[in-house]
Amino acid sequence: MSGDPLRYFRIEARELVDQISAGVLDLDQQPGPDLVARLLRFAHTLKGAARVVKQQEIADRAHEFEEVLIPHRTEDAPLATDQMRELLRLNDEIEARVAALEPAPAPGADVPAPPPATGPVAGPVAGQLEPGVPPETAPPPRAATADVDDLLDAIGEAHARFGPLRTGAHALDRLHRTAENLADQLRSARAGGADTARLGALRLAADLSALGRRLTDSVEQVERELDEIRGRAERLRLVAASTVFTALHRAVRDAADGQGKRVRFEGRGGDLRLDPHVLALVNGAFLHVVRNAVAHGIEPAADRAAAGKPAEGTVVVEVERRGRFAAFRCTDDGRGFDVAAIRRAARARGRLAPGAPEPDERALLDLLLRGGISTSAGVTEVSGRGIGLDVARDVADQLDGAVTLGSEAGRGATVELVVPLALLSVQGLVLEAAGTVATVPLDAVRTCVRLLPDQAATAAATGRMAHEGRALPFLSLAGVLYAGAAVPDSGPPGVAVVLAADGEAVAVGVDRLAGTSTLVVRPLPKLAPAAPVIGGVAMDLDGNPRLVLDAQGLVAAARNGRHVQAGAVPAAVERLPILIIDDSLTTRMLERSILESAGYQVDLAASGEEGLTKARARRYGLFLTDIDMPGIDGFTFVARTRADPALSGVPAILVSSRSSAEDRQRGAEVGADAYVVKGEFDQEELLAHIRRLVPS
Structure with missing residues (x-):
């Protein structure tokens, strides 16, 4: 046992x-x-x-x-x-x-760190909670993070073993071609044993061909299955939004019981899976928000009857994904915020200057969000709400999000917290356009239509595509992904993917579809600000970032007429290539994406040693190097290139998370031409440095 x-x-x-x-x-x-x-x-x-x-x-x-x-x-x-x-x-x-x-x-x-302490709830709500109410935390995720990490590591190791199999498949293909060449040579021979040798060679070629096909099919099938397994394993790190509904429902029920009210709770959008840290923080804030919605928003039954409302009030908590963000919204059908009381309290506390124009409702609600406003010494119509809003504002600040308030007198109030997504699990449709593989969330896809060459040409030229009796805006995905650079010639798009977002539908032209996949979307780091059509990245089985498209961004791009026809962008001016040196795969790939989108050729090196080897084997127009790397660091790399007569004329840019004046000074001393701090990274600033240093 x-x-x-x-x-x-x-x-x-x-x-x-x-x-x-x-x-x-x-x-x-x-x-x-x-x-x-x-x-x-x-x-x-x-x-x-x-x-x-x-x-x-x-x-x-x-x-x-x-x-x-x-x-x-x-x-x-x-x-x-x-x-x-x-x-x-x-x-x-x-x-x-x-x-x-x-x-x-x-x-x-x-x-995992618990959510921040939110403090007691002011007024009678706190005093009337049952003594056994559990602490204000979101339910913990069911899978331990360490176990999931071990599973992901095991999958990565298993995938690494497919490298030799792929190599073996290529070797078999070469052997097959060699055997066919041998058979051709023997076919022309006239020696007595030539027929037997020829038959043997043909049999060898047939066997090798069959074996190679079986091996290739097996490897591709297992790789697809591993890709799906990895997506599902990563999804274990995320928690369904519905896990916080029970705690919020209980908070509503307890607050209603304490106030002698009847209130119904509804939770919507619970299938969305999110980072448990985000859910824990939002749960702590919304416990206050829903309690105060009951205590100070929902009216007593007699008042509701007089206003023509049902005796039972309603509090609804909704969760929805909005591109790169998650929105948590609490709506009640109560009396709304007491704007007059907020105005009086703001004047009493000196938040409104004497003689200043009367603020409108929006300005007063903004004041309420800033905290420190209470309409009386005790609990009144807005004092309890203020505490909940303070907590919601603090959570928004921690997560780089935003809180907004809405109110309609006599009909209810809304508190909405919108936060950027650190991790998000989605089902995606894998697309390919001009050699680039990307994924679009499957829930935004309405249908896919095969395009004939003349249909694709017309849609690309006009920016419109006829579909089900409508003229949909048409967007060439290749043209958007390669904006500002030459689009590789891959022919006209063969498929139109019809997407819907924000109540609008658009058609996106792609070369082909490559199936569906479960994936975990990560936000792009500040190092690589992306166009609005990019919603984030997901890692493939080889550890390479794969673009995840944003449906809202694609709809906006199509609406604005960015229907760039593949091949229509002029080719970039020929330049010497740029060498990127960084031990982080993600950083290398993102920097390469930025530079290639701007029309530059790029080579990659994963260490200072590899960078020196490549620098001495090919002419480059610029070195773009990290500082903190195992072995030869960025300072040493630049110093050695300056000491080498063949490399001393190649400009170098240091890109690092170090921001001290001493590091900047050292970069200048070793001969770097520019120094870019990752935390202050601006894509246009980097490209401006490169344009200044690399002749066109």
Whole structure:
């Protein structure tokens, strides 16, 4: 038996607790015998499992949970308020005891940081929460990061072993051609044994050809499967947005119970999978936002009836992807923000200058977001909301996001937090255009249409394509990806991919489709600001970045008429190539993309030693080198090229994360012609340096 007897129980118990927590909250809103029966099954399973591993306290509380529910097995009527409170209390105690079974992390282990402390909720909301309410954290991801990293490493190692197989396939192909040449030579021979030798050579060629085809097909199939496995393994690092809905639902329920109100919670967009760190931070902020929406936005039943509203209020939390961003939006159907109270509080606290023009509603809401405004010494219509907004603003600052407020008097308020995506899992359609492979999110694809040559030529020339009785804007993907540089001649696009975003549809011309793939999208670093049509990058099995397109950016580009026809961009002026030296694969590839898009030829080196070897073997117009590399660093590389008469005239640019005056001075002393700091990187600044140093 395993040395940890609770190992499997913890996994099962966590899942059952999650199901019970969500089920109890659903039962509060949608009572019925089916849901009661499902909750009884969960509780009974948990009770039995707990008894097996001698966790009697958990088993006892699961039994008490059953006792509350059993009388309602055949009833459609809602449970009494005290019964719901008892179920929630037992659920909290079970959850706390299951959490206590988690083993302590090993010394030095990488433990995910908890979300920042959000402080107590002001006013009666805090005082009326049940004592067993769990802490304000998002549920932890189900897969340990270390385990996922090990899985990804194993997949990478397995893929590395395909290198010799690919080499072997090429060798077999060469042997096949050699055997065919031998057969041709023997065919013309007149020696007595020539026929036998010729037949043997032909048989060898046939066998080698068949073996080579089988080997190539097998390698390609396994590589496709590994690509899919890697995408799914990376996806394990992400967490579904729905994992925060249960905690938010519970917060709404507790706040409504404390205020004597009836409030329905709805969660939408829960299938979107996001970085768990982002979800944890947003969860901490939105716990305050939804509580205050209930306490100070949703009116009492009598006031709602007088306003012609249903007695039950509604709080909706929606999550949606917007290109490179995720939007979290909380909407209620309450009274909205009390603009007059905000104005009075702002004047009382000196936030509005005497004699200044009266601010409009938008300006007042902006003041509210800045914090420090409370409409009274106690909790009033806006004081509780202010705390939630302070937390939301702090989270936005931490994640480089933004918070916006909306309000309509008597109809409700909206708090929206938009944050950039660090990681995002999507299903993608793999495209190829002019030799470049890219991926577009599959949820933006409406259909794909094969183009005849004359149709492709007309669409590329006019920027419009007829589809289902409409003239859609047409965009050549090759023309956009190679903007400002010569587009490789790959012929007219063979397929139009019809995309939809922001309520508009466009057609994007590509050379071919290469299937679908599960991938994790990463944002582009500040080192390489990209065009709006680029949403991020995903790593392929060889560790190379693959562009992920942004549907909104493509729609905007097509709307603005950027339908560049493949081959229409004039060829770039012939220049000496540029040598990029950096030990980071991602940085090398991104810098190459920037320079090639600007029309430069590029060679790559992964170390200072390799850079010196290449510099002495070919003429270059410029060296672009990192500083911090194993072996020969960037300072040493530049110094050695300056000491070499054959290389001393080649300009050099240092690109580094170092920003101190001492490092800049040292770069100048060794002979660098420019120094670019990665943290302050500007693509146009780099290209301006290159244009100044490399003759056109």
